[in-house]
Amino acid sequence: MNQNDIQNFLQGLQSQVNGDALDEVVACCSFIQLTRGAKLIETGKRHPFLYLIVQGSAKSYYLSEGKEVCTWFAFEGEVVSTMSTFAGHPSNETVELLEDAALIRIHVKDFKALSVNRASVARLITEWVVEHAIFLESLLYLQSLPVKMRYEHILEARPEILQRVSLTDLASFLGMSRESLSRIRSAL
Amino acid sequence: MNQNDIQNFLQGLQSQVNGDALDEVVACCSFIQLTRGAKLIETGKRHPFLYLIVQGSAKSYYLSEGKEVCTWFAFEGEVVSTMSTFAGHPSNETVELLEDAALIRIHVKDFKALSVNRASVARLITEWVVEHAIFLESLLYLQSLPVKMRYEHILEARPEILQRVSLTDLASFLGMSRESLSRIRSAL
DNA sequence: CGGTTCCTTTGACTTAAGTCACAAAGTCAT
DNA sequence: ATGACTTTGTGACTTAAGTCAAAGGAACCG
Known part of the structure; x- marks a missing residue:
């Protein structure tokens, strides 16, 4: 380049x-x-x-x-x-x-x-x-939601993240344990 | 003025x-x-x-x-x-x-x-x-702590807030219920 | 190909923090 | 003061989410 x-x-x-x-x-x-x-x-x-x-x-x-x-x-x-x-x-x-x-x-x-x-x-x-x-304000808002809604929110707002980021990093970003994220995800 | x-x-x-x-x-x-x-x-x-x-x-x-x-x-x-x-x-x-x-x-x-x-x-x-x-970054950090530490952190960093703000507003700022804040406070 | 190692899922149990309900203490206006 | 209203404190109970533990899968490497 x-x-x-x-x-x-x-x-x-x-x-x-x-x-x-x-x-x-x-x-x-x-x-x-x-x-x-x-x-x-x-x-x-x-x-x-x-x-x-x-x-x-x-x-x-x-x-x-x-x-x-x-x-x-x-x-x-x-x-x-x-x-x-x-x-x-x-x-x-x-x-x-x-x-x-x-x-x-x-x-x-x-x-x-x-x-x-x-x-x-x-x-x-x-x-x-x-x-x-x-953007930081939006993160604060995200963290104020219950964990399930955090996932749904990100699924809605930034679906591309889900494709490119490991569950471990995503869970950490969403402020929850990997296990919780895994359960939320499997419950669709 | x-x-x-x-x-x-x-x-x-x-x-x-x-x-x-x-x-x-x-x-x-x-x-x-x-x-x-x-x-x-x-x-x-x-x-x-x-x-x-x-x-x-x-x-x-x-x-x-x-x-x-x-x-x-x-x-x-x-x-x-x-x-x-x-x-x-x-x-x-x-x-x-x-x-x-x-x-x-x-x-x-x-x-x-x-x-x-x-x-x-x-x-x-x-x-x-x-x-x-x-400042917003510091709020995100604050929210990532367990509730008791949030109170201790603010007690340390911004003690003047405690004097001038109602328990209700402070609890909401700290992302916890009024009852939790009241208990944390009474436990010194 | 089989063996590490890493990542994710699932289950059983624990716990931090919330909710609900009521009592006590302050604040304020009449 | 007296009563109305708001704010704070305490107790009993519930629940969301975390921890611990074990087991499948996927990716990685000689």
Whole structure:
């Protein structure tokens, strides 16, 4: 994947960054390929990159009393980052690839620097962050439901997750035991 | 509270908005006073204002199966908004005053318009949203704990909440029944 | 191909937290 | 104060969901 491919991919995401600003964004992108299990972001470390998934999938999780608590999954076309990356804090979460993946990596510092002079880039950043915050609100809502309804909700809202994620990771994401998820699923 | 007072209050918040940009921000602020129970934002409505609490407190909640689920409390010096306000969507939540309050109201449209030419305002917006997103992450973590630990955590992290919020609202915020909270509390 | 190992299913039992019901204590207006 | 209303506390019981344990399946490797 070269600069041109990256540019096309970014354009496909329908952002409002165009023309010169887009060229400048592309200039802080690089294309990388990593294998299943690779960690994009690690708990406790500052991590200066954002990623865009071209191909593959990832999960984010933190450890609570030794157990993985999965907070989200990401697939093709989605932005992978944690709020810590934007804030410049050490990350609370680990982001790990579920499959071999092709990614566009963006250096946050460069990207933020661009936003100073390019209002369209600043807007893009705000838009991503607002979107992520709304997503987090939806997760809180999800967790407030009884477990069976959590599954039904995700079955409805993000059926693709069920195809690509292990029962163990999905159960952790839904905040229930693997056994409970297995039972809910077998009861159709 | 006049323009000058507003300016001083904003400066006290230590933002990086200064000089002319600050004057422009102040120009889209107005000062209002409302009584306990007033609703700053209502579920299902678009709401074009942000609020800064000068004096008083507020809670945000949504209804789930007829019951209030409280998502946060805000006190003096805090920004009150929902992500829907930033995104321009109808709100998922209702924000209601817990006490009579003095507030600075900011028109989001004006504020956003300012951010186009004032990078410092754009940064401030992003900063607020990032902060809110990190806060939402902490709520998700809170909800993943067993109920007793949730109470202990809040006792540790935000003891002022316990003084100013009813047991009913606190229980709803902590995702447990009033009875459970009452028992946890009486067991010290 | 057979043997590890990992992932999922199923069953029996436990437990954390909720519900229901009622009592006690506060708050407020007349 | 007195009574009406709201908020908080306690007890008995129920239930949703977790834990533990064992057994099938699928995928992985020499």
